[in-house]
Amino acid sequence: MAQEPATGSRELALYAAQLASEKKGHELKLMEVGRVSIVADYFLICTGNTAIQVKAICEHLLESLKQQNFYPLRVEGLKEAWWVVLDYGFLVVHVFQPDARAFYDLERLWYEAPQVFFNGGGEGLPLLTD
DSSP, rough: EEEEEETOOOHHHHHHHHHHHHHTEEEEEEEEGGGGOOOOSSEEEEOOSSSHHHHHHHHHHHHHHHTTTOSSSEEETTTTTTTEEEESSSEEEEOOOOHHHHOHHHHHTTTTEEOOOTTSSSTOOOOOOO
């Protein structure tokens, strides 16, 4: 399993879901892939309607997580913004445009991973503080 930050990978994954929802990311799914693989603890999958929205979601995530001293190990696809991957080790965020999400269908590939249910509207999710 990927190394867990001091605040807990679950709390950070929920915080990332809140951040994505703040930029109108939709069809958010948080999957606990750490129960079926060593690739990460969580996958956050969401959709932005356009390349501009995908970039906005990703930039908001990158900046907000940086303010909490979390930096990605790798960022892929941000220039094209068709499918962007933000890899934080314990958390991998996938932000898709609709056609890319339908084509790759990560939910089907990782169907064995339990889904974490949360309030997708952003209310009630934990906020990290200094």
